[in-house]
Amino acid sequence: MKTFIIFDNSGKTLDRFTIINKETGDVFGCSDNPDMPGGGGVLIGNCASHRIVMYGTGWRQRLPGNIVIQEEVNNYINNARLDPNWLGKEVDLNYLPMNVKHYVCRLACSDHEAKYSKTNVVYMSNASESSASSTKVL
Numbered sequence: 001m002k003t004f005i006i007f008d009n010s011g012k013t014l015d016r017f018t019i020i021n022k023e024t025g026d027v028f029g030c031s032d033n034p035d036m037p038g039g040g041g042v043l044i045g046n047c048a049s050h051r052i053v054m055y056g057t058g059w060r061q062r063l064p065g066n067i068v069i070q071e072e073v074n075n076y077i078n079n080a081r082l083d084p085n086w087l088g089k090e091v092d093l094n095y096l097p098m099n100v101k102h103y104v105c106r107l108a109c110s111d112h113e114a115k116y117s118k119t120n121v122v123y124m125s126n127a128s129e130s131s132a133s134s135t136k137v138l
Contacts, residue, residue, distance in 0.1 A: 004104055006096065007080055009088030015040045017100055018080075018087045019107065020047070025073045034103040041103050048072040 007018040015029030025047035034041025051064040051072060064072075080087040093101060 003108060004093070005077055006091050006093065006104070007087035007089065008091045012088070015042070015044075016088075017091075017096070018044075019104055020073065020077060020080075021107065022073055022077070025069050025076075027076075028107060030100060030103050032097050033099050035099060047076040 003021060003023055005020045005022060007020075009016055009018070014031055016032060017030050019028040019030065020026075021028075027044045027047060028042065029044050030041040031039050033039040048064050048069045051068055053062045053064075054060065055062055081090060093104060096104070
């Protein structure tokens with residue numbers, strides 16, 4: 001998944017992992033167990049949110065263009081790489097705990113709910129089987 005870049009601050013904060021969507025500029029934070037209650041898997045914001053222009057009567061928003069969003073994302077990522085104390089060190093998706101991998105894979109299909117990646121389909125089918133088997137036992 002080249003869409004996301006992930007930083008790990010080695011557990012300094014609850015939201016240990018910072019996940020940046022390089023296409024949209026959305027920034028997410030999550031812990032080692034983002035699906036657990038209080039585990040922390042949340043949208044932090046967007047890299048280009050400070051570029052939104054209010055016009056007209058003040059309630060309409062004009063979103064920045066894709067070029068501006070991409071430049072803001074690049075600046076955000078470069079600043080994070082230059083200062084590892086800010087977000088932590090960059091990590092590869094393969095070195096993440098399984099819970100965090102599943103969280104990132106679910107983020108990948110958030111644009112179009114009907115369009116899932118193969119990883120999401122496998123994960124969700126396993127989750128539904130495990131929940132179905134747990135209901136059979138009860």
